[in-house]
Amino acid sequence: MNPIGDAKLELAKIASPALGVDETSLLKYITYPPRKDQGDLSIALPQVTKEYKDKVSLLDGLKGKLIKEVKVTGIYLNAFLSEESLFSFLLTMPEDYGIEKTEKPLNFVVEHTSANPIHPLHIGHLRNSILGDVVARMLRARGHKVNVRFYVNDTGRQVAILIYGLKRLGYPEPPSGVKKDYWLGQIYAMTNVIMEIHSLKKEMDNLPEDSKERGEKQSKMDELVGSANALREKMPDVFDRLADAMLGVDHDSEVSKIIELYEGGNDDMKRIVRKYVGYALEGFKESLSKLHISFDVFDFESDLLWSGEVKKIINSLLSSPAKFNHKGAIAINLEEYLDSNSRKDLSIPEGLEIPPLVLMRSDGTTLYTTRDIAYTLRKFREFNANRVINVIAEQQMVPQIQLRASLYLAGYKTEAENLIHFSYGMVNLQGMKMSGRMGKYISLDDIYSMIEEITRSKVNEKKGVVENIGEIVNSAIRYPLLSVAPNKPVSFNVNNVVNFDQNSGPYLQYTYARAFNVLSKNETSLDSSVNYDDIKAEKRDILLLIAKFPEVFSKACDELAPEDLVAFLRQVADTFNSWYDKERILQEQDKTKRMTRLYIVKGVETILRNGLEVLGIVPLKRM
């Protein structure tokens, strides 16, 4: 059911002979006029044909079933829709109206969040998680099969540093009452800061007093000591014990040893690493569940090493002609072995010089991007995926390009072309700089609590429903991150987020509740005694918006553009509220007018409900 689509088809059909342009190409030129007195559908004639002036007379008086009149105004052909014909779809509108299924369902893997399991999730991950979740919801709503995965980077140096710190502390258990990922984050940051202080000190000892370089190092040292003090304040005894235990130890070789043992599959080390990484993941799941975000599969990077999948892809790349020696390490030359056509197929910018991909360090160990090649193949294989979408920050553009290029050179052309980097920009949190390594960040949980607290006081103030506070917080958090185009930087300001005025998730929920409650208080059943003369002003605007919803939904999902859906729902809510204040619905005495208006409310209720669900926002019946 796509009412506006039908109207466009009809316009194309009736205008096609007069303009001498075929229907399909005419369809592309149909737009919506900026002002409503200009019509409901419009075609800029010069775009269609240069000789439009000769054809104006032929266009005069055209009409159809949905189109009651066309008018030529200046260079435009404007069409006006018949309220009565258009309204008819509302009489038979299904519950899932607008959630149009695609004609070509595909299998999609969506990988998102994939945060390092060494500290709690923070505001940067929040944008990733919410975009990833909504991308998955949009694709599912379109009828695709979707598999959501989280990649656990458990073989990196950062996890090894965390494990090293824990080892020096005698592998303690997290104290009860403390969230496990938070506790791990503190220990990781402490270990890291102490390591950096030690190595900086060593560097400084080798520099002459008074040298400029030494002065620079000193100011860096002051900064590190500042971070260390801040960390110590939170857990003084743990910090002191760790600092003592780390004195006089060669940290780098200890960390390397941990990596070596773990990658080699040492049983004790496997048990230890998996336990602590598991704690971090527990924390992630807990934080994200409050926002209704979950995963189908957690993939461990280490499994790819142990299973030999990484070795296999390396071996196949080793026989590639693009293999060369890069500063003593084995690497793949991605720049010279891809022609301009392949680059285009892989969406690699023309002017970009692709850095070589180091396959193996000179000590024989592998790097993240190499392992990611094996992981990409696993994602395609295990879900029989047509496309794999990686929701990853724009900063990782180059590694993502290297990944696609490497897959291509390894002979996985289809996979390379169907691997999509869904890129998003930075999140600025009121100008504050964050650093996971230094333990300086505002965690997702902190943000959630702040917003929850303010929401609670607002709900109490308005004597609202306490049980739904969580849903209001969820929509308040999602809205600002979904209403901005992903490639734009977004600023996340808690003061703005808790403003539940028009530009907010709670406003949409409020509007939904309004519409729902009108319908729930209606005691007569809906029949076809509609008064078509009553469809004017805002009511007519709303009818048009309801008619457009299937098209907006499909386009937003196919283009992975949640912001379009958000903007549309906002417009629906605004128009509905504007009308609501002017006219009565249930109290309207004329039965046919009341019927007409109830159908319109029903339409608003339906598209807000369906639209919000796609965005992961729960439409509330009471708030």
Next chain:
RNA sequence: GGACCCAUAGCUCAGCUUGGAUAGAGCGUCGGCCUGCGGAGCCGAAGGUCAGGGGUUCAAAUCCCCUUGGGUCCGCCA
């Protein structure tokens, strides 16, 4: 130095993909609306060299080129 992203009202953002009619919202500011279906609402006002310059076009916020400003990336890190 090279690459990518961004620049629209005091602030936060739509509109740019596919050029088209008087560039739209929200916040904030100022002024109104609570005896009726949910006031988290409604109505109104002020506020713009669409970063700057050039080009293409009947037509440019939108496409192309240059410049400026901001962000990010360019590692045997992830």
